[in-house]
């Protein structure tokens with residue numbers, strides 16, 4: 001069984017429409033919904049309720065976070081600023097991060113629902129919990145919104161776990177983007193190991209100055225406690241699994257956390273408008289299984305928190321596959337959209353075929 005935590009208020013955050021994540025343009029005939037919208041988590045919830053995993057899921061209620069809980073990692077002045085923007089009716093906090101009148105209800109529900117899942121784990125009510133929340137949080141630093149994120153749910157959960165007496169916490173982030181906010185929260189700390197597998201997108205301006213490169217290893221007491229894997233575009237299932245097994249697993253074994261938290265984004269999927277990494281449902285199932293094994297080896301428990309995943313339908317199917325893996329189940333649903341299974345040598349074979357054909361034609 002898995003406990004999935006949910007709160008309806010996560011739907012109240014309205015990001016509007018425009019040119020993908022940017023403001024609307026008069027050059028367009030039709031504005032499209034901002035990629036971080038309520039539809040994505042409504043579909044994730046629906047497939048878990050209606051699909052074959054439903055009998056393995058216990059639905060649990062989320063809650064709102066308190067101001068004091070937000071302050072576990074965020075600066076009071078920053079929280080004030082977000083509250084001011086929302087009270088004024090919303091607007092763009094960064095070029096891609098949009099607030100609306102319902103944003104505080106949603107963001108505090110995202111953090112509080114994550115903490116409800118954490119508390120159930122630490123109270124021994126469950127060994128495996130998934131906080132199905134939005135907006136995502138992993139780009140949010142102590143005093144900086146970034147990349148659709150306002151408050152950092154996984155970072156707050158890690159800090160809350162520390163305050164409850166968990167000595168060492170590890171966060172493993174496989175969202176397609178660099179977990180720069182989480183990195184920033186714990187960069188000089190030896191008690192929270194932060195690991196991010198991500199597409200090599202680099203820094204993207206003043207809200208995201210971190211590069212996500214392997215040289216960002218932490219500083220001071222935290223030196224060696226921040227791990228970045230800057231994966232190339234098109235990495236695919238095999239590459240993600242190799243990074244999970246050759247980097248994440250050994251780093252966790254060396255650190256010895258008492259609790260593992262996964263920042264589970266499904267935007268590495270092959271159909272995500274925000275990523276170019278080509279992971280299929282099979283890949284997410286394998287990552288889910290790896291995560292459960294990490295949790296079993298280190299404290300016996302696993303908390304997963306929803307981050308990105310922006311393909312309106314396919315992200316939901318990939319959430320289903322991720323949880324299948326966490327539960328140790330074979331595929332309960334066939335992949336409705338997958339291209340051929342990931343075969344790293346396929347491009348090489350295509351290139352060779354073309355070169356051979358050209359050579360033959362010119363011979």
Ligand SMILES: [Zn+2]
Nearest residue numbers: 175176177308
């Ligand atoms: Zn992402």
